[in-house]
Amino acid sequence: MTTTEYILAIDQSTSGTKALLVNTTGTITHKRAVSHKQYYPQLGWVEHDPIEIYENVKRVLLEVVESASISLSELSVLAITNQRETIVVWDKETGVPVYNAIVWQCRRTADLCKELKLLGYENAIKSKTGLKLDPYFSASKVKWIMDTIPGVRERANEGKLILGTIDSWLIWKLTGGKVHATDYTNASRTLLYNIHTLEWDAELLEIFRIPAPMLPKVRSSNDEFGVLADADLPFTGLPISGVIGDSQGALFGQKCFEKGMAKATYGTGTSVLMHTGELVRAENGLVTSIAWGINGEISYALEGIIHSTGDTIRWLKENLELINDVNEVESLARSISDNQGIYFVPAFVGLGAPYWNSYARAAIMGISTNTGKAHFVRAALESIAYQVKDAIELMKSESNINMKELRVDGGATANSFLMQFQSDMLATNVVVSNVAELSSMGSVYLAGLGVGIWDSIDEISKLNLENKLYQPTMSDEVRKEYYRGWKQTVQSVLMK
Numbered sequence: 001m002t003t004t005e006y007i008l009a010i011d012q013s014t015s016g017t018k019a020l021l022v023n024t025t026g027t028i029t030h031k032r033a034v035s036h037k038q039y040y041p042q043l044g045w046v047e048h049d050p051i052e053i054y055e056n057v058k059r060v061l062l063e064v065v066e067s068a069s070i071s072l073s074e075l076s077v078l079a080i081t082n083q084r085e086t087i088v089v090w091d092k093e094t095g096v097p098v099y100n101a102i103v104w105q106c107r108r109t110a111d112l113c114k115e116l117k118l119l120g121y122e123n124a125i126k127s128k129t130g131l132k133l134d135p136y137f138s139a140s141k142v143k144w145i146m147d148t149i150p151g152v153r154e155r156a157n158e159g160k161l162i163l164g165t166i167d168s169w170l171i172w173k174l175t176g177g178k179v180h181a182t183d184y185t186n187a188s189r190t191l192l193y194n195i196h197t198l199e200w201d202a203e204l205l206e207i208f209r210i211p212a213p214m215l216p217k218v219r220s221s222n223d224e225f226g227v228l229a230d231a232d233l234p235f236t237g238l239p240i241s242g243v244i245g246d247s248q249g250a251l252f253g254q255k256c257f258e259k260g261m262a263k264a265t266y267g268t269g270t271s272v273l274m275h276t277g278e279l280v281r282a283e284n285g286l287v288t289s290i291a292w293g294i295n296g297e298i299s300y301a302l303e304g305i306i307h308s309t310g311d312t313i314r315w316l317k318e319n320l321e322l323i324n325d326v327n328e329v330e331s332l333a334r335s336i337s338d339n340q341g342i343y344f345v346p347a348f349v350g351l352g353a354p355y356w357n358s359y360a361r362a363a364i365m366g367i368s369t370n371t372g373k374a375h376f377v378r379a380a381l382e383s384i385a386y387q388v389k390d391a392i393e394l395m396k397s398e399s400n401i402n403m404k405e406l407r408v409d410g411g412a413t414a415n416s417f418l419m420q421f422q423s424d425m426l427a428t429n430v431v432v433s434n435v436a437e438l439s440s441m442g443s444v445y446l447a448g449l450g451v452g453i454w455d456s457i458d459e460i461s462k463l464n465l466e467n468k469l470y471q472p473t474m475s476d477e478v479r480k481e482y483y484r485g486w487k488q489t490v491q492s493v494l495m496k
Helices: 050-068 110-118 122-129 139-148 152-157 166-174 202-207 246-253 310-318 328-334 373-399 416-426 438-451 457-461 476-494
Strands: 006-012 016-023 028-035 075-082 087-091 161-165 181-183 217-219 240-245 262-266 270-277 287-294 297-306 343-345 363-365 405-410 429-433 467-470
Touching: 006 050, 006 166, 006 438, 016 050, 016 438, 028 050, 050 166, 075 166, 075 246, 075 438, 087 139, 087 152, 087 166, 110 122, 110 139, 122 202, 139 152, 152 161, 161 166, 166 181, 166 240, 181 240, 240 246, 240 438, 246 262, 246 270, 246 287, 246 297, 246 405, 246 438, 262 373, 262 438, 270 287, 270 373, 287 438, 297 373, 310 373, 328 373, 328 416, 343 373, 343 476, 363 476, 373 416, 373 476, 405 416, 405 438, 416 429, 416 467, 416 476, 438 457
Parallel strands: 006 075, 075 240, 181 217, 262 405, 405 429
Antiparallel strands: 006 016, 016 028, 087 161, 262 270, 270 297, 287 297, 343 363, 429 467
């Protein structure tokens, strides 16, 4: 272990940006956060302002270092974890984006993906990338920008534009435009990266009509990605390492280092990941992704992607105004003894795994004159657990790997009603780490490996061992009845 004391980490998520300071025991000592504006230009469209995001990154980095009252010499490395699939295209000379960042949730390219399926490209895309041909992923978003924004395709063909996921955008800005790079995990979410050959795929680039020179260099998560060079920040020269997409970051942060270990990250949406080690071809709604690359060695994972989980609670608060604060949700859910046959399918932007229906829309079924606010809230919470169960049941059947427990993280893990219901639905233990910010911790651990703060994964495994355990208590009969009602409700939504 080196004598340096702190890892500085950026967590750039869908809703905002955090900066953290973590010491060599793996303890988060300081944290700052700021939200950014969500843009919804049309129904199903979601955008962010990349400039606002970068300015927020600089703001929270400054704030967290100042709050700690440490010397700059005590900073050893800067780690980055980020919302995946969200894409930015920008001018490589001026650094000005040609359009807002198009967010992973955005469904504007549903018809484009449908057209590409009709042209017969789906099998080739899936076999090379492990992913579905779906608006969720980056490539169709890039094609939309290239086809729609005046002059963009011409400038791209002239070599004036580059693109990347949010990690690439931040690395480019932080290094003063000197480094255009990404890591294996983010690259594997674009629909442009061949997860077998580990390279940007010429056939995929041709399908989406994207010039190869626009793409970043792909590196291992624990590589050094350059050094910080923005003069607005006082810690220039700080190396950047530990770059990983947020869901894979949480898998690493949860220390799911062995085959069959799984985690769920409850955020705006929810990513359920199982570490498979070797590549397992996904079918029936799952996707295969790179779990991480360390020193050029690749591990793979199966993933179930759920579009709307935490976003559902936000909708109850901001759109329906049923609650004033998210802390009310648990007490309302507990105020009724069961769901009384009310189910909520939160298909605000379509349904992800295992259904992958871009056209499905949200619905609440089973409403009667006895239905009140508590029923809506409980149904929303239960929908999160049902969707996670959908994904995990499919993972177990397709991988032939048994999962003995589910490790969970994200804001919703503070809701004990949801965690107990999740354990009941899965009929397995749910383990909530006492360490917050697991996505950030994954990037921190990788950055620490990159600069030698920790020597091995075994050393990391011994850090932060405290957790809270939820064990199933529901009878099989009740569990099956609840889940049967959910599946029936989903089918009614899909049939519309």
